[in-house]
Amino acid sequence: MSEGIxxxxxxxxxxxxxxxxxxxxxxxxxxxxFFVGWEAAARAELIDPFIFxxxxxxxxxxxxxxxxxxLFLHVGTSVLETIAGFILGTLAGTAIAVALWWSDFxxxxxEPYLVVLNSLPKTAxxxxxxxxxxxxxxxxxxxxxxxxxxxxxxxxxxxxxETDKEKIRLMRTLGAxxxxxxxxxxxxxxxxxxxxxxKVNVGLSWVGVIxxxxxxxxxGLGYLIVxxxxxFKMDLVMTTVLILALSAALMYRCILWLEKALKKYMGVTV
Amino acid sequence: xxxxxxxxxxxxxxADGEVEALKEVSFDINEGEFISxxxxxxxxxxxxxxxxxxxxxPTSGTVYVDGEAVTGPSEKIGFMPQKDQLFPWRTIWGNVxxxxxxxxxxxxSLAESLLERYGLSDFKKKTPSQLSGGMRQRCALIRxxxxxxxxxxxxxxxxxxxxxxxxxxxxxxxxxxxxxxxxALLVTHDISExxxxxxxxxxxxxxxxxxxxxxxxxxxxxxxxxxxRSDGRFKEFFNEIWKELDINV
Numbered sequence: 001m002s003e004g005i006x007x008x009x010x011x012x013x014x015x016x017x018x019x020x021x022x023x024x025x026x027x028x029x030x031x032x033x034f035f036v037g038w039e040a041a042a043r044a045e046l047i048d049p050f051i052f053x054x055x056x057x058x059x060x061x062x063x064x065x066x067x068x069x070x071l072f073l074h075v076g077t078s079v080l081e082t083i084a085g086f087i088l089g090t091l092a093g094t095a096i097a098v099a100l101w102w103s104d105f106x107x108x109x110x111e112p113y114l115v116v117l118n119s120l121p122k123t124a125x126x127x128x129x130x131x132x133x134x135x136x137x138x139x140x141x142x143x144x145x146x147x148x149x150x151x152x153x154x155x156x157x158x159x160x161x162e163t164d165k166e167k168i169r170l171m172r173t174l175g176a177x178x179x180x181x182x183x184x185x186x187x188x189x190x191x192x193x194x195x196x197x198x199k200v201n202v203g204l205s206w207v208g209v210i211x212x213x214x215x216x217x218x219x220g221l222g223y224l225i226v227x228x229x230x231x232f233k234m235d236l237v238m239t240t241v242l243i244l245a246l247s248a249a250l251m252y253r254c255i256l257w258l259e260k261a262l263k264k265y266m267g268v269t270v
Numbered sequence: 271x272x273x274x275x276x277x278x279x280x281x282x283x284x285a286d287g288e289v290e291a292l293k294e295v296s297f298d299i300n301e302g303e304f305i306s307x308x309x310x311x312x313x314x315x316x317x318x319x320x321x322x323x324x325x326x327x328p329t330s331g332t333v334y335v336d337g338e339a340v341t342g343p344s345e346k347i348g349f350m351p352q353k354d355q356l357f358p359w360r361t362i363w364g365n366v367x368x369x370x371x372x373x374x375x376x377x378x379s380l381a382e383s384l385l386e387r388y389g390l391s392d393f394k395k396k397t398p399s400q401l402s403g404g405m406r407q408r409c410a411l412i413r414x415x416x417x418x419x420x421x422x423x424x425x426x427x428x429x430x431x432x433x434x435x436x437x438x439x440x441x442x443x444x445x446x447x448x449x450x451x452x453x454a455l456l457v458t459h460d461i462s463e464x465x466x467x468x469x470x471x472x473x474x475x476x477x478x479x480x481x482x483x484x485x486x487x488x489x490x491x492x493x494x495x496x497x498x499r500s501d502g503r504f505k506e507f508f509n510e511i512w513k514e515l516d517i518n519v
Contacts, residue, residue: 169320173325173348175369
C-alpha cells in the first residue's frame with residue numbers, strides 16, 4: 001500500500017474493501033441461487049415448468065425471440081414509448097408547475113383539480129384514451145402522460161414554493177424581475193427536485209406503458225406478457241418480465257448517468 | 271440626511287384581523303453613519319428594513335432616500351440578508367457579479383477591484399462551500415457593494431455564525447463598510463453587537479414598533495469594535511439599552 005498511511009487506516013481501508021467485496025459476492029450469489037434453485041425445482045418436478053416455467057426454457061424462448069428479430073421490435077417499441085412519455089411528462093409537468101408558481105391565483109384555482117386528479121387511478125382513463133386516440137402508441141403515450149404528469153406538477157411546484165424567501169428578498173433588492181428570479185434562482189435551486197422528478201418519472205412511465213400495452217397494442221413488452229398469458233405460454237411471459245426488469249433498470253442507470261453529467265456541466269456541487 | 275423615515279406606519283391585514291406592526295416611526299440617517307436598529311423580537315425591525323428597501327409599502331408615512339420618496343427597489347440601496355445567501359451553484363465570481371448581471375450592466379470592474387482589495391481574487395473560481403464562514407460573509411458584502419449602493423441595509427447578517435466567528439466577522443464587515451465610506455443600517459437583536467459597531471442606536475418598542483429612544487455613541491467614536499467592548503462605557507450603554515428593551519421572559 002502507499003506510504004504515509006497509518007496501520008490503523010490501512011486496516012480500516014482493508015476492512016472496507018472486504019466488506020464491499022462480500023456485498024458484491026452475495027448479490028450475485030443470491031441471483032445465481034435463485035435461478036439454479038428454480039431450474040432444479042422444475043427438473044425434480046417440484047413445480048410444473050408448464051405453469052412456472054424455468055430458466056432453461058426461458059433461455060430457449062429468449063434465443064428464438066432474438067433470432068426471429070421479435071425481441072428488438074418489442075423492446076424497441078416499449079422503450080420508445082417510455083422515453084416519449086417520460087420526456088413529455090417531465091417537460092409538460094415542469095412547464096405547468098412554472099405557470100402555477102408564477103400566478104398565485106391560477107395555483108389556487110387549480111388546487112382542487114390537482115388533488116382530485118392525483119388521487120384518481122389513472123388506469124380508469126385508459127379506455128377513454130383508446131376511444132379518442134385509437135388503438136396505437138398515441139393512446140399508450142397518453143396513458144403514460146396521465147400517470148406521470150400530475151405527480152411531476154405537484155413535486156416541482158412544491159420545490160418551487162420552498163425556494164428560500166431570504167434569497168428571493170435578496171434578488172428583489174438587486175432589482176431582479178420575476179423572470180430573472182425564476183431563471184436565476186428558482187430553477188437552479190430546484191435542480192435536485194428536477195433530478196428527483198426524472199427518477200420518479202422513469203418508473204411511472206414504465207407503469208404507464210405496460211398498462212397501456214395491456215389494454216391495447218400490437219407490439220411491446222406489455223403486449224407479449226398479455227399475449228403469452230392468453231395462449232398459456234408461461235415461458236414467454238416469464239422471459240418478457242425478465243427483459244422488462246433489465247430494460248427498466250438500464251434506463252434508470254441512464255438517468256443516474258445523466259444526473260452526473262448535468263452536475264458536472266452545471267458545476268453544481270451540492 | 272441620506273435616509274429619512276417620516277411617520278412610517280404599517281398595518282397588516284389578515285384573515286384573523288389586523289396587526290399593527292409599525293406606528294409612526296420617524297428617524298434620520300446622515301451620510302456615512304453606521305446606525306443600528308434594536309428591539310424585542312417581533313417589533314417590526316425587519317419589516318422596517320423591507321420598507322426602506324422598497325420591498326414593502328407602508329400603510330402611511332414615507333421614507334426618503336437621498337431626497338426621493340421610496341416606491342420600489344432602488345440602485346441606491348444595497349441589502350445584506352440573514353446568513354450569506356450565496357448561491358451554491360455559482361462560483362464566487364458568479365455570486366459577486368449577480369447584481370450587475372441582473373441590472374444588465376456589462377461593467378464588473380467594481381466587483382473585480384473589491385475582490386482584489388479584500389483578498390478574495392484567488393477564490394474567484396471557487397464555490398461558496400469551499401470558503402470559510404468569514405470569507406463567505408465578505409463575499410456576501412462584496413456582492414452587495416458591487417452595484418455601488420449608497421446605503422447598506424443589513425438584516426441580522428451575523429445571526430447564523432457562532433459567537434467567536436461573529437465577533438471577528440462583524441468587526442471585519444464594519445471595517446470594510448467604513449473603508450468604503452458607506453452609510454449602513456444594521457438590524458440586530460444583539461445589544462453588544464449594536465454598541466460595538468454603531469454611531470447611533472435606534473431602539474424600537476414592542477409591537478407596534480415605535481421609536482423609543484435614540485442613543486448617541488459619539489463618545490466611543492474612533493474606537494474599534496474590539497476596543498469598544500473592553501471600554502468602561504460599553505457596559506453602561508448595554509445596561510441602559512437592555513432596560514429600555516424591557517424584555518420579560
